[in-house]
Amino acid sequence: MSYAGCQGCLRAEIVDAGLIEFDAARRLQAKLHQRVRVASLDAACVVCEHLPVVTVGRAACATSLRVSADEFARRAIPVIGVERGGDVTYHGPGQLVVYPIIDLSRFGHDLRKYLAFLELLIIGMLDEWGVSGTRRTGLRGVWVGDEKIASIGIAVKHWISYYGFAVNIGTQALENFQLIKPCGMDIAVTCVNIHAGRPVAMSEARARALAVVRRGLCG
Amino acid sequence: LAQEVKMTTVVVPSLGEGVESAMVSYWYVKTGQQVKKDEVLVELTTDKAAFNLPSPCSGRVAEIRVPEGTQVKVGLAIATIEE
Numbered sequence: 001m002s003y004a005g006c007q008g009c010l011r012a013e014i015v016d017a018g019l020i021e022f023d024a025a026r027r028l029q030a031k032l033h034q035r036v037r038v039a040s041l042d043a044a045c046v047v048c049e050h051l052p053v054v055t056v057g058r059a060a061c062a063t064s065l066r067v068s069a070d071e072f073a074r075r076a077i078p079v080i081g082v083e084r085g086g087d088v089t090y091h092g093p094g095q096l097v098v099y100p101i102i103d104l105s106r107f108g109h110d111l112r113k114y115l116a117f118l119e120l121l122i123i124g125m126l127d128e129w130g131v132s133g134t135r136r137t138g139l140r141g142v143w144v145g146d147e148k149i150a151s152i153g154i155a156v157k158h159w160i161s162y163y164g165f166a167v168n169i170g171t172q173a174l175e176n177f178q179l180i181k182p183c184g185m186d187i188a189v190t191c192v193n194i195h196a197g198r199p200v201a202m203s204e205a206r207a208r209a210l211a212v213v214r215r216g217l218c219g
Numbered sequence: 220l221a222q223e224v225k226m227t228t229v230v231v232p233s234l235g236e237g238v239e240s241a242m243v244s245y246w247y248v249k250t251g252q253q254v255k256k257d258e259v260l261v262e263l264t265t266d267k268a269a270f271n272l273p274s275p276c277s278g279r280v281a282e283i284r285v286p287e288g289t290q291v292k293v294g295l296a297i298a299t300i301e302e
Binding site: 057058059083084085086108109110111112113115140152153154155156157158 | 233234235236237238242244245257259262264265266267268269270271273
């Protein structure tokens, strides 16, 4: 895990947490959220990759899990209820996860404006790999054609946002999506390595995310 | 002498342009419970975001007006705090 101050915004903390369990990232976000709340930081961000986990957001439907609890247990995939918006999603190796922690006064206390900002941040990141991501009317996340490449979901406490977005980088990130209905929908998912024309390593993806976050959140 | 009691209404705040309603997804408090200013009262969810609404003042939760699972419009009174 590495920590770095942020250029152009001295009181930001960007954490490259590497491959970590979901609960560890949750605890790290809670600490950073508190520091932003008491204004010892202006902003923070955790960039990481998770061990396999299915997270169930506040808007989840019972039908969004396609297999039984026993089957998830057999595959050693925990199913965890989380305090973010949205439905069900999967995190695992090969997927880039970014949790910006930011005071939404910078976005006029407008949730949709912030969600749109995150989607544009993802689209910019994908563009640097030659992948054309788009937003779709009435749907959240970032898409390549009809396939979803990045999911989004936030929680807000004291007008400071946490959680954020996940971008599928490697094909191994896609395998376990068959166990769920991503975001409660019957949709296909895709990843950067299918569209980039070359394999993008997770170390490169995290480095790209760190740069994009520094530029986007703290510039 | 009778002590003056001030009642403060908790309303669904503006959550951004185009956001007209949200769902009451979780009450962190119960009627009769003492709360402090800024303590989270309720979680509202909308459009991929879970928003935690803090108490505007310290006091006792006098009334919770809407149950979990209810879709509520921005500006609607959803609870009352007795200061």
